Amino acid sequence: MSLVNGWTGETAATLQSALRMSNEAFAHHLGIGVRTVAAWHKKPSLRPQSEMQRILDTALEQAGPTVQIRFAELVGKTSSTPDDRLTLDPNITSALDWLDHHAGREPGTSRRDVAARLDHVDPHDIELRGRRRGRVTQHQVARALAEYYGNPSGLYRAGNGVTTSILTHPDWLDLECPLIASHDRLALTNETEPPIALDAEAAGQAAQRLAETLALSVRMIDMPIYQLRSVDIHQGALGGTVGVTRFVHYALTLDLLEGELVDALAAGSTAHPLRDRYLPDLDSVQDLSTRLCAGGSLALTAIARPADPYRGPADYVLLVQERSGHVVNAARRLAVIPKGFHQPMTDYRADAQIGATLRREMEEELFGRDDVDNTVGEQRFADPMHPSRLSEPMRWLMSDHGRLRMECTGFGLNLVSGNYEFAGLMVIDDEEFWTRYGGMIEANWEASTLRQYSTRDPTQIEHLIQDEGWSNEGLFALLQGLRRLRELGGSRVNLPAIEWELS
Template identity: 50%
Template sequence: MDVVDTWTGQHASALKRALRETNEGFADLLGTSVRTVAGWSANPRLVPTAEIQRALDTLLFQAAADVKARFALLVGSRQPESTNQVTARHPTPAQQRLAEDPHIAAGLAWLESNFDWAPGSARERVADELAALDSNALKAQAHRNAQVTRQQAAEAARRYYRAGFGQWRPYTAQVAGQEHATTILTQDAWLDLGQPVGGGQDDFRFHPNTRRGMKITRGVAEEAARSLAESLEKGSQIVNSEIYTLTSLDIRPGVVAGSVGVIDFVEFALTLNLLEGELMRSIATQGTDRPLAMPIRDELLPDVPTVLDFAGRICAGGALALTAIARPRGRGHDPDYLLLIQERSGSVLNANRRLAVIPKAFHGPLADYGEDARFSATLEREMEEELFGRTDVDSTVGDQLHADPMHPSLLSDPMRWLMDRQGSDAWRMESTAVGVNLVSGNYEFASLIVIDDEEWWVKYGGQVRANWESSGLHRYSSLDTVRLEALALDPRWSNEGFFAFTQGCRRLATIGGQRVRMPSIELES
C-alpha cells in the first residue's frame, strides 16, 4: 500500500510498527509530540491534523519497500471508520470550547505570533494534545500534584535557587514551635509593614509597555499547548482580561510604590504560569532529595537575578488580604473580629484547592489604567466581587461597560457604607508585606482589611458570600487561639495565602487590643 486516502490513528500506528519505531522515534520523524503518537494507539479512529496527514504521506512515500509491505499487511484487512463517521460524533465540551471560546482563540493567536507556527497550527496542536489525553491519567496526575505539600515546594525552590539569595530569603514563619517555609522570596524591609493604603496612599503608576514581545522556544510552545489542552479537559476558567505586569517596586518605611505596564492574561498563562505545573509534577515524580529537571523553569526563571528583574520579564501578580470584621458580643463570644478564609475552587487557574485569604485576585485594570494601578483599587473591587456578590465587576463574566464601575451609585450597600467612611476610624486597609513567589515569579502584595465599627457587621454580616472562585468560606474568631493555631498549621495553605495570613495575624495582634488572642507567630531571623 503506497497511498492512504485519510489517515487515522490506526493507520499511523501501523506505519510506526512497520518502521519498527518507538513512540519517541516516530514522533521525531513526524515533528510532533510523543503524547500525540500515544494518542493514536489509544484512539485508532482519531483523524490527525492536515499537517500531520501530509507528514505521514511523505513518510510512507519515502519508506523502503519492506516497510511498505509490512504496512500493507498490517492495515490490509482492517477497515477504520470513514472520516464522515468520525466527524459525525458529537464533540466533547472541551472540543467545543476549543472551537468556539474567544479566550482560547486569543491564547492560540498569541502562541502563533510568538513561535514559528503557521496560522491554524496552534489550534491543530492543541486538538492533537486534547485527543491524546487520557482523562483517568489526568485525574491521577492531579491527585499526585495535590499531595505535594507547601513544605516540599519550598524545599524544591530553595534547592533550585540555592545560590544568589544575598539579602533575600524565602519567607519562613514559626507557629507553635514548628517552622514553616514558603516559596515567597522577600527581605526584612518588606515585612511587617503596617502601611496604610487606599485613598492615594499606595503610589503605583501606569506606564504603557515599552518591553518588546517575547519569542518562545519550541519547548515552551509545546508545553503551552499541552497545558491548554489539560485546562480545556478539566474545565478550568481561562479569561483573557488585561492584567498588570510589574516594572519597578519601591518599598521603604512609609512608602509602598512602583510602576506597572499591561499585558493580556494569556501571555502569563502560556509562559510563567506553566512553571507551577512543571514544579508540582517534578516533585510528585522525582521527590525533593535531589535537583529537579525543570527545562521550562531553566528557560523562563533560571535564577534569583531573573526573578528580581521585574522590568525584563513578565511579572504578573496580585493583591490578597486577610479580612477582619469587628463583631459585638454575641452568642458564645466576647467582642471580637471575624476572620474570613476561603478554600479556592478547582475552576481557578491559580492555587486551586488550596486555602487562601479573601479577597485574592490578579492585579489588573477595570476601567482606568492609571487609577486602577493602585493595588488598593484591586482590593476594593475584589471586596465587591468576592465578598458582596457584584458580578458586573467580575472580568470572567463579560466586558466592562460602565464608565466608572466603582461609582458610588453602583456600589453594593456594604461597600457604599465603607466608602462613605473612607479615611475614618471605621475601617482601614494596610499593606502588611510584599514578596515574589518563586513558583511562578508572581509579585504578592499581602494586606489586611480591618472593619472596626461593629455597626457594619450588624447591618451587613448576612450579605457576605463568596463567589465562584471559592469552594468554601470559613470563619474564625480572633479570640479562638486554639483554632487559629490549628489553621496556621494546616498544610493546605497556598504559599501566598500562608504569607498573607501570618503577616495579617502578626499585625492584628499589635493593633487588635482586647478583641484578639492571636497565636504566637515568629519569623526567621
C-alpha cells in the first residue's frame, strides 16, 4: 500500500498520527532524525526525496489494518485544497475577519476577494520573483532606505564600509546586559492596541498575501506576538513595555513592506505605496505608541571547542544560517542563529523577557524541539521549557547557570519593516559541551544551510562580514556580537577590530 501521488510533509505527519507516536518515537520507528519529522509538521507541502518516499511506503505497508484504516480516514479529513483552507482553516478565517473589519468591508468580502485572486496565482511566477529578490543585496536595501528617509543620523555602520538599515542610538549599543531577570525587564502592559484602518491599496495587498499563502500551502498560524510600546534601554539594563497583538495583524500590514521594497529595487522602481502609508517618515518609525512595532531577538552563538590536531588551537565555533524561503522574516538571507519573533508561550508576563525568546529559539533552531511555541499546533503544556521537557543538550546547559552566558549587545529599530531588534551574544565556554553535543547541533526547517566559522580565522570572519547576503538585523547582531566576543574570548579569539559609527 502506498500513496499514488507521493508523500508530503502533511501525509507523513498524518501517518504519525495514525500510529499515535510522538515525534521521537516516529523518527525512531522510521530510522530517521527527529528534525526531519519536525520539518514535516512545519512544511506540510514539502515532498521528501525518493529514499524517504520508500521508507514511508514501507512503514505504511507494514502497519496493521487498524492503523491503515485510521490513516485513510485521517487523510480524507486533513488533505485539503486551497479552496478548502479558505473555508475551513481557522487561521485563514481569523485573517479574513481581521481584514474585513479593518478595511471597513462587509463580512465575507475578503473571502470572495481572496478566492478571486487565488484563481490567478501562478506558483512558478512566485518562484521567479523569489529568485529576483535573492539578487537584491543587503547594501542595496540599506542604501535605498537611507535615501527614502533622507539619510538620517542614527543608522548603524561599521568602520570597514558596512552600512545597515538599523536605526539606533549610542545608549543602545555595547549594552553588556546579562539576560537574567534583574537586568532583562521588559514589562507587559494592557494598553489598548493602536487602531488601524486599511485603504483599498493596503487591503488589496493583504488579500494578495493570503491568496499566495493558500496557493503555496504555506501554514499561517495566528499566534500572539509582542508589540513594543516603549523603551528604556541603557548599558546593563533592558526596560520598556510590550503589549500583545496577533500575528495576522503584522503579516497583513508591516510585514509586506520588505517584499514591496525588494521588488521595487529588483524592478528599478521608486514606488512604495505601502511604506508611504505605514512608515512614511522617521517620526512614524520612532512613535511606538501609535503604530504596530513587532520584532524579536537574535544572537550570535559561540561554542568553545578544544584544540584539535587537524583544526588547530582551541577556539569558538560561530554558527551562521542561511534562512530558507519558507520563513516570514529575512527569507533567503544570512542571519545569526538563533533568531525569532518575540512572542509569549504560556506566561505572558515572564515570557516578555528577551532571554525567554532566545532560550526557546535555541531549543528549536539548534536542538530540534518542534513543540516549544505554538507555530505548529495548540500550546497544551503548562511549562514548555520545564527541565523535564528540554532536549538533552539544553538540559545540560540549564543544569548549571554558568554554562550558558547570554547577553544583549545592542538594540535598534529596523527601517525595513519597522521591527524592533534585540541583538545578543550566547557563549558556551565549557569545551565539554562541544565534545558531548557538537554532533547533535543541526539547524531546523527555518534554515536552508548552516555554516560554521572559527574565531581564530580573521580572514574568513572578514569575508563573512562583507558578504552581501546578510539581512540587516543579522549583520547588526553579528557585528555587535563580534565586538563583545573580542573582549571576552581571550586566547580563543583572533577577531578583526570592529568600530561602529552612526551616520
